[in-house]
Amino acid sequence: MQNFDFSNPTRIVFGEGVIAKLGKLLPETAQVLIVVGGGSAEKNGTLAEVRSALGARRHATFSGIEPNPTLETSMRAVAQFQEGGFDFLLAVGGGSVIDAVKFIAAAVRLPGADPVAAWELVRKGGRSVAQAAPLGVVLTLPATGSEMNNGGVLTHAGEGAKLPFSSRLLFPQFALLDPSKTYTLPTRQLANGVVDAFVHTMEQYLTYPVDARVQDRFAEGLLQTLIEIGPRIVESETPDYADRANLVWSATLALNGLIGAGVPQDWATHMIGHELTALYGIDHARTLAVVLPAMMDARREQKHAKLLQYAERVWGITEGSEEGRINAAITQTRNFFEGLGVPTRLSAYDLGAEAVDAAVAQLEKHGMVALSEHRDIDAAKAREILGLAI
Numbered sequence: 022m023q024n025f026d027f028s029n030p031t032r033i034v035f036g037e038g039v040i041a042k043l044g045k046l047l048p049e050t051a052q053v054l055i056v057v058g059g060g061s062a063e064k065n066g067t068l069a070e071v072r073s074a075l076g077a078r079r080h081a082t083f084s085g086i087e088p089n090p091t092l093e094t095s096m097r098a099v100a101q102f103q104e105g106g107f108d109f110l111l112a113v114g115g116g117s118v119i120d121a122v123k124f125i126a127a128a129v130r131l132p133g134a135d136p137v138a139a140w141e142l143v144r145k146g147g148r149s150v151a152q153a154a155p156l157g158v159v160l161t162l163p164a165t166g167s168e169m170n171n172g173g174v175l176t177h178a179g180e181g182a183k184l185p186f187s188s189r190l191l192f193p194q195f196a197l198l199d200p201s202k203t204y205t206l207p208t209r210q211l212a213n214g215v216v217d218a219f220v221h222t223m224e225q226y227l228t229y230p231v232d233a234r235v236q237d238r239f240a241e242g243l244l245q246t247l248i249e250i251g252p253r254i255v256e257s258e259t260p261d262y263a264d265r266a267n268l269v270w271s272a273t274l275a276l277n278g279l280i281g282a283g284v285p286q287d288w289a290t291h292m293i294g295h296e297l298t299a300l301y302g303i304d305h306a307r308t309l310a311v312v313l314p315a316m317m318d319a320r321r322e323q324k325h326a327k328l329l330q331y332a333e334r335v336w337g338i339t340e341g342s343e344e345g346r347i348n349a350a351i352t353q354t355r356n357f358f359e360g361l362g363v364p365t366r367l368s369a370y371d372l373g374a375e376a377v378d379a380a381v382a383q384l385e386k387h388g389m390v391a392l393s394e395h396r397d398i399d400a401a402k403a404r405e406i407l408g409l410a411i
Contacts (some may be wrong), residue, residue, distance in 0.1 A: 022233040025193040025283040031169045032195040035270070037262070039197045040067070040159060042072035046195045047109065047157070051276045052106040053080040055100055056122050058087070058114045065205045071113055071159055071371075081105060084276060086114065089298055089305065090121035092140055093158050093171035100134040104156070110154050115210075116217075120173030123191040125244050126153040147186035149219025158196040162206060163269040164214035164306065166221060166276025176299060182387060183299040185291075198273065199267040208255050210362040211268075213306035215251040216227040219244060220355075224288050227317070228394040233284045240280045243271050248335070248357060255361050259311050289392035290316050293403060296383040303370055310358040310365050315409035317351045319402070323395060324340045367411045375397040377407040 022357070025129055029146075034042055052076060055068070062068040062096055063084075067265060072080065083098040102110070102125065110129075112122035126141040130152045158168045172187035203211065250264045257264075274280070293316075294308030303311075319351035321328060325347070332338040332350035341349070351362060355365045381404050392398035398406070 022231055022236075022283040023285070027278055027282040028189075029169065029278050030193065031193050031277075033169060033194060033198060035198045035202045035266075036198055039284070040070045041074055043071060043157075043159070043197060044076050044078075046197075047075070047078065049339055051109040051113050052105075052107045053109045053130070054098070054102050054105065054356060055082045055111045055113055055332070056086060056118055057082060057084045058079060058118050062113050062350065065202075067159065067202060068113060069186050070225055071111070071275070073385065078170060079305065080111075081107070081158050084120045086118045087176075089176050089183065089302075090117045090124070090174075092124075092133055092136055092143070092175055095121045095124050095175065096128070096134050096136045096139060099128045099139065101308055102129045103134060109157070111157050111159065113159045113161065114167025115160070116167040119158055119160075119165070119167040119193070120175065120350070122156050122158075123153075123167070123171075123173040124175050124186070126156045127188065131359045136181050138230040138351070140177055143177075143184050143186045145186075146184075147172070147188040150186075150188035152259060153188070153190040155378050156191075156193050158193045159201045160198050160269070161198055163198075163203060163272040164210075164217040167217070168193060168198065168272050168275050169277040174295065181299055182385070183295040184387065185295075186375060192225060196273075198269050199298055200262060200269045201260075203265045203269065204260040208362070209304075212251075212255045213363055214249050214268065214272060214362050215254065216310050216358055216363050217266070217306040218275045219247045219251075219270075220290060220306070221275040222247075222280065224364065227282060227331060228287055228323055228328050229324065230327050231284055232259075236280050236284050237330070239274075241331075243275055244335050245282070246271050250355070251361055275304050283335070285394040287345055287392075287394045287405075289398050291408075292389050292392050293384065293406065296380040296387075296389075297376070300379050300383065301370065301372065307363055308364045311367055311369075311405065311410050314351050314355045314358075314365055317347075317354065318409050320393070321347055323393070323397075365410075367407070373411055374408075377411070379409055
């Protein structure tokens with residue numbers, strides 16, 4: 022196991038009806054800017070619950086954060102926060118809203134609402150974040166795990182760039198997780214959430230062995246849980262609380278730092294997927310479903326040992342040659358995504374070789390030419406991976 026430094030200060034309050042506890046988690050004098058996405062939080066009553074739980078605290082709402090949050094929209098929230106004299110940010114939504122709020126929390130500490138200076142925080146990966154406003158989360162969509170980590174992703178529409186950032190200053194102080202808030206989600210979003218959590222786990226698990234047995238078993242348990250509950254969640258006409266609770270907690274644990282402590286991590290699937298989202302507007306999770314099986318195929322030599330472990334421990338594949346077992350594990354992964362209604366080929370989005378060229382050009386533009394746990398995925402290897410995804 023590798024050396025690691027693990028700390029996660031986010032308080033999790035989990036269960037049905039926990040939004041009512043929001044007032045106990047905030048200072049009485051907090052002046053809160055609530056940040057939401059579209060109109061779903063208003064329509065399903067979540068926003069009303071939040072406002073009621075805030076009690077007499079001064080608050081306002083910023084709405085309009087996109088599914089892939091942009092610099093341009095987020096800077097309007099920065100301006101509202103600064104001009105309104107607020108001192109606390111509350112994200113009500115899923116990963117996109119939470120990611121935007123993390124960026125906003127850092128950007129509001131810069132003088133003025135300057136998009137150039139703010140984007141520089143993202144371009145430097147969050148390393149230059151020197152201070153941030155406090156933030157909390159009311160989760161409505163399980164997928165990204167952003168509610169319990171210090172990272173995010175932001176899109177600069179003007180530059181066609183989608184880049185990750187992180188800082189120890191951007192952990193939410195708390196996150197309220199009510200699984201019943203997933204009941205009104207469309208099937209597409211639920212399927213995306215299952216895939217997102219699955220691939221987050223794989224990025225930290227499917228690398229090479231370092232005898233981190235605890236992390237491996239945690240990761241395998243998360244993968245098996247998602248495989249078990251995923252089909253039921255997307256097929257059932259009546260929400261099952263137990264399944265939804267397990268999805269919410271799996272998605273949180275997949276990216277709160279626990280399973281990634283002391284192990285090598287990949288994240289090449291995400292970096293390539295980000296370019297497909299930026300170029301073609303494909304849902305983030307759906308780009309991951311396209312790239313991961315191709316990544317597993319192209320990287321079978323570098324990931325050989327863990328692919329065999331994954332085949333045996335997650336899918337129960339123990340017979341046949343080593344290459345045959347690896348092939349079967351890749352097929353099972355692809356079939357799992359497809360069974361959730363999530364395509365695993367670029368051709369499903371009417372994309373072909375031209376998308377490969379465009380995505381590789383963007384990777385080169387953004388300096389993403391030394392990806393993977395071995396830092397050996399260059400532009401040529403990325404082209405090979407995307408070619409296998411057509």
